[in-house]
Amino acid sequence: MKKYIKVTATFDCDGNLLPELIYWDDGRKYPIDKITDVRYAASLKACGAGIRYTCKILGKERYLFLEENRWFVDTKEKSAV
């Protein structure tokens, strides 16, 4: 299921946009430990397409999508991580 979320991101010196922190509905915050891949991708599960960041969050791999100027994740469970 597609879920739009709040994200803190920064532009690095080369102009790359890098997400750093995601905010969950219940107030929890999850820092992104590492970004292992960035590419354009569609998600049939999350119903959308955009720039897909493969992120390590609390040791788990999660996809974070940037759809124009909104961030979304695919979520089945209550929590993304």
Next chain:
Amino acid sequence: MNIQNAVDKNKYKHDRIILHSDCNSFYASVECLHNAKIRSKPVAVGGDAENRHGIILAKNEIAKKYNIKTGEAIWQAKQKCPELIVVPPHFELYKRFSKMAKRIYLEYTDRVESFGLDEAWLDITGNSEHSDGFKTACEISRRIKEELGITVSIGVSFNKIFAKFGSDYKKPDAITCITRENYKDIVWNAPASDLLYVGRATKKKLKDIGIYTIGEIANTPLEILRSHLGKWGDLLYGFANGYDSSPVTRFDEHSEVKSIGNSTTTPKDIKTLEDAKIVLYVLCDSVCRRMRQQGFIAKTVCISVRDTKLNTFNRQHTMDDYTNLTAIITKNAYELFKANCRMDIPLRSIGVAVTDFAHEDIPHQINMLVNEERLSQNIELDKTLDRLKQRFGNYVVRPAVLLSDNALSGFNPKDDHIVHPVSYL
């Protein structure tokens, strides 16, 4: 993926390598990507039935099995398939996906020419990294699937017409190569109507002289085609024989604008000249503003009219002088309308277009009898109105004629109608 006839790349190595990529059921595919619940069901994208735009704009593969056709009324489609899910169009979303596809194409060549939102030609001739048309088509197809979540059909050939034929030949998610070796087997055996620009009227004319296939067009003496079809005879003869040498326009080149037009299906039938005048004014205002925005003046005004029995006719009139003034174009369009439309059957759709352009800065002969002072006033008036509408919106200043019927005049073709149809020629 279906694959037809790989290209023999050793022969004809000086031929161009042209791809035509066509996003399958584009609008419906984008809608299905964004809504998992409807993916396994028959889905169509339909216009607003309340405003009488209730036709099928696109349908998914499941809906196609019910023989639902693009352009038919939604109620007709629902008769064929009562469980059909009709969703409203989201043009901004389609434009975004179109841009995403273009971004991929531009990684292979800068010669990318769009043909509507969902189709494009790519000329990859001379690209040392991607010199194999078939392999490049496979790669593009895979990337579109992964990055956009939709499928494409791609035609690969040595000219634009056969590449387009190839993308239509097998759908969805297919690649068809039309080569110099196989075009007679594949293209020539296809019905004449599969060739670009053989529409209903041309098909009938061809049928009248016993031509049913593209091969028969190719093998009919040119003089015969010319005598029945005029200049279209030459064009179709060239298309059918693979002689098309038109270039694929570079992405950053603006293709030459040959006409500017707007049309609308009105929310209620047009039964009087007064009603027609209101619609014509709104359309002419949009056309003239677009013309002024691009710095053109035009000499020919065209109208297209469709009645409630779906009879359509087009008429055009060439004016004495070039102009982009709303008042003059509207007057000419209205005169043309009055002279050709008897209003014995109510109308459901009207269109206005202008052609024969010159640039407004280029000196041109003006009519000696024209009132120069009045002309200058009208030019200033239009400029002022354009500025006002740009700053405060389309409805900030309106002529009194439009206030008599807000239902008919309450549309903004300049900004609402963002997807302008394209023409190959």
